[in-house]
Amino acid sequence: MSLCISKRTSRLLAALLAVLMTAALSTACGSDDDNVNGGGASGGSAPDKVTYITGFGTFGREAYAYVAQDKGYFSDAGVTVTIQPGQGSGNSLAALAGGSAQFAPVDLSSTIMQLGDGKVSGVTAVAAVHQTTDAAVMALADSGISKPADLEGKKIADPAGSVIGALFPAYAKLAGIDAEKVEFVALEAQQLGVNLATGSVDAVGQYRVGRPNIENAVKGKEVVVLPFGEYLTESYGAAITTTTKIAEEDPDLVRRFTTALFKGMRYAIDHPDEAAALMAEKFPTLNKETAAAEIELVGAAVQPRENGAPIGTMDPERVAGAIKALEDAGAVKPGLTPEELVSFDLVPKS
Template sequence: MTYLTSFGNFGRDSYAWVAKDKGFFREAGLDVDIKPGGGTGDNISKIEAGAAMFTPVDLTGLMLARGTGGARNVVVVAGIQQRTMAALISLEGNGIAKPKDLEGKTLADSPGSVVRNLFPTYAKLAGVDASKVKWVNGAPANLIGLLAGGSVAGIGQFVVGEPTVESVAKGKQAVVLPYSDVMSDLYGNVLITTTKIAKEQPDLAKRFIAALMKGLVHSIDNPDEAGRILQKNVPASASAPAAAECTLMSAFVRPAGSAGNVVGTIDTKRVAASVKLLQDAGAIPAGLTPDQLISADLTPKP
């Protein structure tokens, strides 16, 4: 089967490579081909088109897509990050220290990224005039280079991307504006598959979910090893920044107050609160409910 990472091959996605390298997929009777994903919008399209069977996408991005009539044939089967890691990252000297400073600046991200698509809602809640912020397109692998090279003042990234940004922009400190500062209830990445697989191949889905979650736990418990495994499989990825991303991601996978110690759970009440937040902000129309998004039979239980 084919699996897409969430966004390129950064440390935050190393857990899939860990699951493969450590034999967790093989032990579950699975032969998994891992390919780099292109962000929430692109990944949803590829899952629906049958180009892959599983991928992580940002839950808020999925809600935004469903709210505009898309993503009808996918379903959430596990949580990866219990709160959103979406953020904007800039560098010292670019004149960005707080959200209001984004006005008049140029930012880069891929068109399907949840950071970019959620920006109007973030801007509204953070008191930013979104019409005064210019966005340009950038491929996942090129975003940090655009920022380090001075082509743009900021990029869409995950909070855990800070070490990787600083490793490329040598000598400059990253400035991070987390979306969770104004949208604390939002989940981060969740694992999706097609509604067809969830209904017709639940055993396959459960085996894949269990093996991937085992890789996720191992990567945040052993970040240095996860970084080495990623670099071994994807030589263009440096192990040290990848390990640092895994270390930072641990707080999002197992945040304080999360349900039990089981990784991958989804709290439908929190999802309902997120839906309401987006509806109140005018980002999605009324009518969306958690049961339309989540396969409760497949998600890990606390």
């Protein structure tokens, strides 16, 4: 007996087969949305497409993130990173807490103060960038400012929302000076050196690694640096910070991101001129020599105190000491613990 199939039936069977094959391929390969919203290289729930905010602006000190992106270290780790210029620790913490960014280097002292006072929540540090606080005040050597006491009665320029201004009262108390006798004025970061050079202000708030920028702006005049780390001895500087949600739900993403970022850090430190040239290519107004000098200072700032410890290491006892110093100075309410501040299981280990 022969079996006859009409042309109409054949067309219906062909269409059904096409639908089934499409569904099978979709199930096997996944979709772009799966990659964006979770899964990725680690199969976690956090996105592999992340936004990273720099510590502040696009200075040479931020080169390591751009190096990691340019050299393909992020892509090798299965992470697509959008880098955005930062505007200080307060803004970065707000962006993390609000979900518009997933990673940022945030000054740990700022995070202590904001978490401790309940101004922000849902964030956690996962790796140190600078092993000591990078906050400092800089002045011209001929200004008469050579020690903390000389700042009384003086005018300091600092960007609005900067951790240096927020941390200054604690620094002043530990240094034995009256913070109320020091006037802070808000200026954009790019205006600090120019206003210091013209004498419009007596000093400026600046990260220690930003010293070459100030020296370039004051045209060779000698610069005096008053580092906060002389008194806040247990404090770390910037720390890579993310949300507690990402840290808890996708620790693999955190590890992949920080590993790639610090690979960029090591390359930038070993090749400061190349890293500076990369930054100047991306940001033509950047001075390559100044950027390279900043990168070299970053190289010293990231080195751990402990022999053999990796870049990014953080010690719970030191974090506890940093919290206590700010509590004793009245900069933060008592009660914050190191574990509320740092996800130590995600911190780089030897």
